[in-house]
Amino acid sequence: MLKADNLHYVYTSGLIKIVKKTAVCGVDIEFCPGETVAIVGESGCGKSTLAKMLVQQLVPVSGEVFFNGMKLTGMSWKNRRKFMGKIQLIPQNPADVVDPRWTVERSVAEPFVICGVFSKEEISANVDALFAEVGLSVEHKTRYPHELSGGELQRVVIARALALKPELLVCDEATSMLDVSVQAFIVMMLKEIQIKRDLSLVFITHDLEAAKAVSDRVLVMYAGEIVEEGTDVFDRPLHPYTRALLDAARYMSLEVVVPEEIGELPDGFSGCPYYRLCRERTDACKKPQKLRDVSGRLVRCWKSK
Amino acid sequence: MSDVLLKVSDVSVTIPTEQGTVHAVDDATFSINKREVFSLIGESGSGKSILGQAIMRLLPPNAMFSGKVELEGMEISALSEKEMQKVRGKTVASIAQNPYLAMNPGIRVGTQVAEPMQAHLGISKEDAKSRTCRALKYFDIIPPEVREREYPFQYSGGMLQRAMVAMGTAADPELIIADEPTKGVDVLKKRNIAAIFQKVASDGCAFLLITHDVGFARAMSDRIAVNYCGQIIEIAEKEPFFKEPLHPYSQALLGAVPERGMHPIPGPSPSMIEVPEGCRFHPRCPHKTDRCLTNPPVVEINGRFVRCWMYA
Ligand SMILES: Nc1ncnc2c1ncn2[C@@H]1O[C@H](COP(=O)(O)OP(=O)(O)OP(=O)(O)O)[C@@H](O)[C@H]1O
Ligand SMILES: Nc1ncnc2c1ncn2[C@@H]1O[C@H](COP(=O)(O)OP(=O)(O)OP(=O)(O)O)[C@@H](O)[C@H]1O
Ligand code: SF4
Ligand code: SF4
Ligand SMILES: [Mg+2]
Ligand SMILES: [Mg+2]
Numbered sequence: 001m002l003k004a005d006n007l008h009y010v011y012t013s014g015l016i017k018i019v020k021k022t023a024v025c026g027v028d029i030e031f032c033p034g035e036t037v038a039i040v041g042e043s044g045c046g047k048s049t050l051a052k053m054l055v056q057q058l059v060p061v062s063g064e065v066f067f068n069g070m071k072l073t074g075m076s077w078k079n080r081r082k083f084m085g086k087i088q089l090i091p092q093n094p095a096d097v098v099d100p101r102w103t104v105e106r107s108v109a110e111p112f113v114i115c116g117v118f119s120k121e122e123i124s125a126n127v128d129a130l131f132a133e134v135g136l137s138v139e140h141k142t143r144y145p146h147e148l149s150g151g152e153l154q155r156v157v158i159a160r161a162l163a164l165k166p167e168l169l170v171c172d173e174a175t176s177m178l179d180v181s182v183q184a185f186i187v188m189m190l191k192e193i194q195i196k197r198d199l200s201l202v203f204i205t206h207d208l209e210a211a212k213a214v215s216d217r218v219l220v221m222y223a224g225e226i227v228e229e230g231t232d233v234f235d236r237p238l239h240p241y242t243r244a245l246l247d248a249a250r251y252m253s254l255e256v257v258v259p260e261e262i263g264e265l266p267d268g269f270s271g272c273p274y275y276r277l278c279r280e281r282t283d284a285c286k287k288p289q290k291l292r293d294v295s296g297r298l299v300r301c302w303k304s305k
Numbered sequence: 306m307s308d309v310l311l312k313v314s315d316v317s318v319t320i321p322t323e324q325g326t327v328h329a330v331d332d333a334t335f336s337i338n339k340r341e342v343f344s345l346i347g348e349s350g351s352g353k354s355i356l357g358q359a360i361m362r363l364l365p366p367n368a369m370f371s372g373k374v375e376l377e378g379m380e381i382s383a384l385s386e387k388e389m390q391k392v393r394g395k396t397v398a399s400i401a402q403n404p405y406l407a408m409n410p411g412i413r414v415g416t417q418v419a420e421p422m423q424a425h426l427g428i429s430k431e432d433a434k435s436r437t438c439r440a441l442k443y444f445d446i447i448p449p450e451v452r453e454r455e456y457p458f459q460y461s462g463g464m465l466q467r468a469m470v471a472m473g474t475a476a477d478p479e480l481i482i483a484d485e486p487t488k489g490v491d492v493l494k495k496r497n498i499a500a501i502f503q504k505v506a507s508d509g510c511a512f513l514l515i516t517h518d519v520g521f522a523r524a525m526s527d528r529i530a531v532n533y534c535g536q537i538i539e540i541a542e543k544e545p546f547f548k549e550p551l552h553p554y555s556q557a558l559l560g561a562v563p564e565r566g567m568h569p570i571p572g573p574s575p576s577m578i579e580v581p582e583g584c585r586f587h588p589r590c591p592h593k594t595d596r597c598l599t600n601p602p603v604v605e606i607n608g609r610f611v612r613c614w615m616y617a
Pocket of ligand 3 (some may be wrong): 239278284285
């Protein structure tokens, strides 16, 4: 359904001294209808950047995105617009989509207005239904974003993303400000829509328990690359980074990695990006690592068997 | 008790809106001891952040406040705004819920993190800068010398969150009000936050930790308070609370964690404008009886407090 090949993204900043920072490098990804995929990984590893490329908010430096066989990258904005309602992102920062000067009702109505085929009455009925769907009520509708609690605003953004009945929904930390009960309510609601309409769901999250509970397939990212992918990653993690992540979650122990001990990778280092922290590293890890198929699991570490 | 750092008595906050008055905080009464980590968990939209803002005196301009907040015996809810500015940042620091709103988008992150140190510790600009770099490095925002000079939009969500934690813990305050400090942060870095909180706490700082992260609250806290629809409905020491939550809402909330299969509490969240009469949880409570339509008392059982008729 949605397929991306070899996506790369590099942020450039600075006016005089130009600094380049690779955020995503060489990600291949494919989502099927009705599937739930969780993307987990270190903070700053490029998950949000990847999500924005998938929904065409950022233009990849190289690589291609296909939607139902149509190539989206490079397509003119006008042609691409037809697909935009079908692929939606719930961004990590609500301010990316809600205008602080608008009531939240207006922000949720905006996709319908842009669409141009709905009457005023239809729009208002649709908006009311969406508010109810995410567990908000009339009392929240007429407020401005800063007049809502963190979790309420997050739900406004979810409502907006659902407006045009997407086929793929990418949720970037979309439930991070909800209590566990409301979070379960939202996830169940999305799952219901998934069953009704074959919606593909992508959850980007740091909540590993939630990821485990909802996903059919898990992608683990590290330093802009996918380092592990499979259906039973949480039961049998293979990559050393995944294992470290799961151990930390299991024991919430207070043994911390002291940053002073972390060496920095030399310039031009092209070996395994986890080399810096890996407990199992050897000299062989200084060579670039490829994603390998280890009995149905993809792992980017030569040691995994 | 001389050990009490923060005392909140009968605090209520209401906010008028077009649709009616929001009863954001109703009759909040609790105290936090020195060095104590006091966690506030509970429903989204139930008034946790507003309570934190009421203590910091950073409420929305149209909000109505009543009640009393005392910090080390000084009634900070009665201070003038000018006097309060000195308290803010130095004695009480806050880590706001939304880093995108709390950070100034036009100022370098390093400058913002260094600001409270310079303002309250009286150290030089160079000192503040090197301390900032050390703090950023501690939170794995590397290389700190480069990152320090970047603007908020160049950070990922979790990085900005960690920069906020660095800023909040920088100036040796006595109380930190941390609103969702771990959201958007991966588990490995969450441990760094946990460790810095414990270090700051062992240096004598107390915490009001507002969080949805039940695991983090469990690992960090001495006591837990649970908020529902504007009211604190249970306060208990951590161990007994997680072993046996007393209030039906607390029980239902802990039953909804992903580990237990993600079962949402049946029924809609209550309106904060037309709050349910009597016990605010009664429309969703499996144990409700007729008397639950009148206000339940706050009952004390072995040092725990619970607002429920079942225990009266
Ligand atoms: N607009 C920008 N300009 C420059 N650098 C950026 C920009 N946005 C993100 N970055 C950098 O790109 C890298 C990846 O960021 P991204 O937001 O994709 O991470 P993430 O995986 O979503 O992290 P988190 O879990 O913390 O949200 C980070 O190093 C970040 O600092
Ligand atoms: N400026 C405002 N004007 C009107 N109502 C407001 C305003 N700010 C907050 N509220 C309302 O007050 C109530 C409490 O909000 P608060 O932000 O304290 O919730 P919270 O418990 O922190 O929730 P969350 O966990 O979702 O952040 C909510 O119902 C919210 O809609
Ligand atoms: S390739 Fe080497 S350094 Fe990288 S994860 Fe595997 S063992 Fe560790
Ligand atoms: S007072 Fe009644 S309705 Fe409220 S929580 Fe207790 S038993 Fe349930
Ligand atoms: Mg992100
Ligand atoms: Mg809040």
